[in-house]
Amino acid sequence: EDQVTQSPEALRLQEGESSSLNCSYTVSGLRGLFWYRQDPGKGPEFLFTLYSAGEEKEKERLKATLTKKESFLHITAPKPEDSATYLCAVRTGFQKLVFGTGTRLLVSP
């Protein structure tokens, strides 16, 4: 059965304190791994798509990396506005996404 596990469940950082979020997956055939950011009561906002092991993508203070079993979302020098829930999802089959339960990030000033 396809599974996606995110850790930690919640993370509290001080402004400027860099850290990483983990997404480990067990799928029969990876057809893409996606990172989204979600603010409370709003729809997920697309961040990155990764397709193959070794791939890396960056956007402002965020950097996503992918191995054969997991993906990391590195947050460098976070700011309070980076506070959100970060969701990882993998595509299984041609159309379905399997989501992890998310990591709730709180960045304090």
Place this chain on the structure above:
Amino acid sequence: DTEVTQTPKHLVMGMTNKKSLKCEQHMGHRAMYWYKQKAKKPPELMFVYSYEKLSINESVPSRFSPECPNSSLLNLHLHALQPEDSALYLCASSSVAYRGQTDTQYFGPGTRLTVL
């Protein structure tokens, strides 16, 4: 532009009401999705339309009825809902590539539904 719009933003309905949620995208995407999200949980897939045809129904109760009138619009008709159906309903869209494989899904802001 990667915008998906949803109306209404909020909806309160009784268990005997009939209402509809609407979703629109103008990115030329040919796959559209409905998800349901409960508080502090990830989105759960309900339906997928590909080229205006229903391709996936995740065993959703018949009180939820999807409709895709054209390639830009997606509706979700609601009838005789239960209080446990209260949730954030999300619409998403994506392009369809080689052999029907879909690309990145872009989500709308959601409709907050409360069933009394």
